[in-house]
Amino acid sequence: xxxxxxxxxYFFEMARMRRTLLQSVISPVITTSLYFIVFGTAIGSxxxxxxxxxxxSFITPGLIMLTLLTQCVANGSIGIYxxxxxxxxxxxxxAPVAMTEILIGYVGAAASKGLIxxxxxxxxxxxxxxxRIAHPFMMALFLxxxxxxxxxxxxxxxxxxxxxxQLNIVPMLVVPPLTFLGGSFYSIxxxxxxxxxxxxxxxxxxxxxxxxxxxxxxxxxxPVISLVMxxxxxxxxxxxxxxxxxxxxxxxx
Amino acid sequence: MPPIIxxxxxxxxxxxxxxxxxxxxxxxxxGEILALLGPNGAGKTTLISVICGIVNPSGGKxxxxxxxxxKDFRQTRSLIGLVPxxxxxxQFETVWNTVTFSRGVYGKKPNPAxxxxxxxxxxxxxxxxxxxxxxxxxxxxxxLIAKALSHEPEILFLxxxxxxxxxxxxxxxxxxxxxxxEQGVTIILTTHxxxxxxEIADRVGVINGGQLLLLQEKTGLMxxxxxxxxxLELTERLEEIPPGLAxxxxxxxxxxxxxxxxxxxxxxxxxxxxxxxALSAAGIHFKDLSTRQSSLEDIFVALVEDKA
Numbered sequence: 079x080x081x082x083x084x085x086x087x088y089f090f091e092m093a094r095m096r097r098t099l100l101q102s103v104i105s106p107v108i109t110t111s112l113y114f115i116v117f118g119t120a121i122g123s124x125x126x127x128x129x130x131x132x133x134x135s136f137i138t139p140g141l142i143m144l145t146l147l148t149q150c151v152a153n154g155s156i157g158i159y160x161x162x163x164x165x166x167x168x169x170x171x172x173a174p175v176a177m178t179e180i181l182i183g184y185v186g187a188a189a190s191k192g193l194i195x196x197x198x199x200x201x202x203x204x205x206x207x208x209x210r211i212a213h214p215f216m217m218a219l220f221l222x223x224x225x226x227x228x229x230x231x232x233x234x235x236x237x238x239x240x241x242x243x244q245l246n247i248v249p250m251l252v253v254p255p256l257t258f259l260g261g262s263f264y265s266i267x268x269x270x271x272x273x274x275x276x277x278x279x280x281x282x283x284x285x286x287x288x289x290x291x292x293x294x295x296x297x298x299x300x301p302v303i304s305l306v307m308x309x310x311x312x313x314x315x316x317x318x319x320x321x322x323x324x325x326x327x328x329x330x331x
Numbered sequence: 332m333p334p335i336i337x338x339x340x341x342x343x344x345x346x347x348x349x350x351x352x353x354x355x356x357x358x359x360x361x362g363e364i365l366a367l368l369g370p371n372g373a374g375k376t377t378l379i380s381v382i383c384g385i386v387n388p389s390g391g392k393x394x395x396x397x398x399x400x401x402k403d404f405r406q407t408r409s410l411i412g413l414v415p416x417x418x419x420x421x422q423f424e425t426v427w428n429t430v431t432f433s434r435g436v437y438g439k440k441p442n443p444a445x446x447x448x449x450x451x452x453x454x455x456x457x458x459x460x461x462x463x464x465x466x467x468x469x470x471x472x473x474x475l476i477a478k479a480l481s482h483e484p485e486i487l488f489l490x491x492x493x494x495x496x497x498x499x500x501x502x503x504x505x506x507x508x509x510x511x512x513e514q515g516v517t518i519i520l521t522t523h524x525x526x527x528x529x530e531i532a533d534r535v536g537v538i539n540g541g542q543l544l545l546l547q548e549k550t551g552l553m554x555x556x557x558x559x560x561x562x563l564e565l566t567e568r569l570e571e572i573p574p575g576l577a578x579x580x581x582x583x584x585x586x587x588x589x590x591x592x593x594x595x596x597x598x599x600x601x602x603x604x605x606x607x608x609a610l611s612a613a614g615i616h617f618k619d620l621s622t623r624q625s626s627l628e629d630i631f632v633a634l635v636e637d638k639a
Contacts, residue, residue, distance in 0.1 A: 080405070086435025090428075097423060165419030169478065172383040173436040174408040330387045331346050 083175040087183025088190075091157055095191050102153075103195060106145045110199045113141050114206040117263060128265050129296045134207035139290040140262025141203070146196045146221070147228050147257060147282065151249045153188035154232020159245050162236070162329075171330065177323040181233065188229035189222070196221055210293065216301070217292035223308045224285050230315040237328055256282040266298045281311060333397060334358035335410075335486060335517050336382060340391035343377050343541075351377040353541040354391065359519060364512060366528035366549075367521045368631050369538035375521040376416060378538070379488050383413050395486070409437060412484030416491040416521075418471045422464035426455055429463060430477045437482035449477050452507060469500045476507065487511060489520040493527060505531060525628040535627065539635050549627075556630040561592040561603065563610075564619040573613045579606050590617075 095102050118134030125133040158180075161167035170180055203209060211217055232249075239245040260282030266274050277283050278299070288304025291297035297304070325331070336359040343352040351374045359365055369375050380386040382393050384404050393400040395407035421429055430446050450456045453473045463471060472492070479487060489508075493501050508518055508531060522528055528535050529549065536546040547555070568587040579602070582591050592606060610617070 080436075080438040082438045082440065083436045086432050090432050093428070094423075161421075164421065165415070165417050166421055168385055168413065168415050168419065169433060170436060171385040172408055172411065172413050174405040174438055175436060176405075326387045330385065 080175050080179050083173060084179050084183045084186075087170070087180065088187050091184060091187030092190065095153075095187075102149075102191060103198065106149060106195050107198055107202055110141050110145055111202055111206075113137070114203060118206055129294075131294045131296060132207065135209060135294070136265075136290070137263050138200070138203045138207060138209060139293050140257070140260075140286045142196050142199050142221075143224065143282070143286050143289055144254075144257040144262055145199055146192050146224055147253050147285075148249055149195050150188055150192035150225050150228035151232040151235065151253055153191050154185060154229035155236035155239065155245055155249070156232075157184040157188055158233055158236035159239055163242075167329075181230075181319065181323075185226065185229045185233055188232060189225040192225040192229065193221060196225070212295050213292040217289065220285070220289045220292055220304070220308070223305075223312065224289070227308055227312045227315060230312070230319065234315060234318055234322070237322055240328075253282075256280055257286070260286050261298055262286050265296075281307060284308065332361060335361040335396055336519075337394040338378070338382070338391070339393070341378070341381060341388055341393060342390040343374075343381060343386065344389045351541055352381070352389075355538075355541075355543050357536065357543055357546065359517060361517055362512070362515050363533045364508070364518045364520070364531055365534050365536060366532035367519065367536045367538055368523075368525060368528055368627070369521070370635060373538045374541040375538055376490055377541075379413070379490055379519070379521070383411055383488060384408050409482070410485045411488065412479035412482065412486070413488045414472075414475050414479045414490060414492055416494065418468060418475070420463040420471050420474060422462065424463055425460050426450070426463065426466075426474055426477075427459040429474065430481050433478040434481040439482045445483070446477075446481060449480050452510075453477050454503060468495055469497050472496055472500065473503075476504065480507075480511075484516070486517045486519070489518065491521055491523065493522065493524055525626065525631055529627045537631060537634055544634055552630065553624070553627070556625070556633070558625045558629075559594050560623045560625075561594070562621050562623070563590045563592070563617040565589060566616045566618050569615065573615075575613055576606075576609055579609070581606075590615075 114134065117137055122133035122137075127133065128136045158167075161170065200209070235245065235248050259277065260280045261277065262282075266277045266283065269277065284299060284304040284307035287298040288301045288308070291301040291304070321327070322329075336357070338355050338357040338359075341352055341355040342350070344350050355374075355378060357378075367375050367378070377386060381388045382395065382400060384400055384407065387401070396410050398406040400407045424432070427446070427450075430450065431441065431443075434441065434446065447456065450459055453476060455470070455473050455477060458466060458470060463474060466474065476489075476492075492504060496504070508520075512518060520527075520532075532549055534547060535549050535552055537544045545552070565588050569583060569590070570587060572581050572583055572590075580593050582593075583589075584591070592603075594602060
């Protein structure tokens with residue numbers, strides 16, 4: 079293992095986050111605060127509790143997931159796409175590092191950033207609403223697994239993307255609808271049976287549901303199924319990356 | 332001693348079907364300076380990219396320090412420093428950080444004293460805290476060289492190092508190259524500037540169309556392909572070359588005031604002596620004499636055009 083290289087890539091990426099503090103930390107925090115003000119306080123005050131949880135508290139796990147997914151996909155993809163775009167990737171490709179080490183450096187940094195922002199939002203939320211965490215260990219597990227999985231997913235997009243449009247398509251056009259329709263702002267029990275069934279095809283539902291369960295012990299699907307689904311998605315991402323690295327797809331071809 | 336780099340039957344076909352390398356065989360000796368010449372698109376950069384591990388080969392193999400570049404990439408890549416052709420830099424990084432990063436990704440423990448030494452040698456020390464986007468093109472080129480040297484490589488690739496570079500940087504760069512060579516570093520450079528190859532290389536390889544057309548000691552190459560010319564400025568106008576001088580390859584200048592004699596290195600020196608005595612016998616006198624030797628550039632152009 080080339081630990082020096084992993085360390086170098088990781089801290090290089092984290093330094094980029096420090097430089098772009100405004101964009102990478104402040105902006106998601108402001109956006110989330112706006113959600114709390116609009117949905118939690120203004121509209122939420124007219125909505126009664128959902129399964130015994132006040133609406134503002136109910137949406138908190140979903141909002142954290144929304145930001146975590148978007149941030150991890152964005153960070154994971156830009157981290158590897160940018161060197162590809164500027165050409166500086168030559169150095170990483172000609173260095174004595176294995177692709178797995180490159181992956182650990184980039185994905186580790188992307189997931190760390192996502193986690194930091196997720197925790198900041200959790201902190202921010204506690205100013206607006208009451209937060210109770212029933213299963214802190216499970217909460218941390220869901221958070222870390224989701225951050226890693228979606229950073230890997232972002233890394234795949236970053237390798238695949240040939241231009242900025244392709245790079246942005248998934249984080250802008252795919253992640254938000256899935257999150258909004260994945261029960262971030264409501265319990266899918268509120269939906270008609272047909273849409274309930276459709277929602278079960280949405281992977282984000284399992285994340286939000288499991289994550290919310292770790293807070294309030296209420297869930298749309300069994301938390302064990304949620305964990306299994308994250309595991310499946312993680313395995314799929316790793317398999318795709320394994321194939322990409324073996325063939326040198328769009329990096330060494 | 333075995334060659335430090337051994338390229339065997341190397342081929343590379345890109346995804347779009349372009350055949351960049353068509354079976355290259357090349358051995359590079361430890362400690363030599365090898366210049367690779369070739370027109371744009373000849374395959375020079377692809378060859379370097381395969382040796383450095385950036386691009387996977389399609390066929391054949393490459394050994395660096397006796398190790399396979401695909402299987403034992405850690406050993407081979409640790410030996411190599413690469414200065415790419417394009418000025419690719421992380422615009423928002425400082426000089427110090429980007430050079431330190433390079434050392435790190437090559438798996439070497441931090442060594443600020445060494446980085447300082449490299450930056451000083453390349454006249455970058457004063458700029459160490461500047462962001463890369465604030466630097467001129469020539470300064471960025473120096474940074475790329477510093478990055479390549481940061482992990483103390485035994486082999487240095489310079490891909491078109493002097494493209495768009497001013498005189499002072501070029502001089503500094505050759506100073507660095509000479510110093511590295513004294514330390515035993517093997518240097519491979521590609522260039523369009525043939526004078527450079529002529530000046531600093533030990534051997535010259537000519538690549539075109541994905542094939543190595545020629546690989547030779549520079550001096551031998553000059554001898555084999557180099558033509559010599561001797562030009563005589565005459566004191567009196569000459570209408571035509573006297574028949575007695577026919578055995579010599581002579582041509583008369585348009586104004587009749589000069590004679591040019593072409594010969595190769597192989598032709599013995601007494602051909603000139605006998606020409607001169609034949610001239611004086613014919614009553615032809617000259618006021619000045621100059622000789623010219625064909626440069627690598629002439630050789631290169633002749634080779635490339637010949638095979639094209």
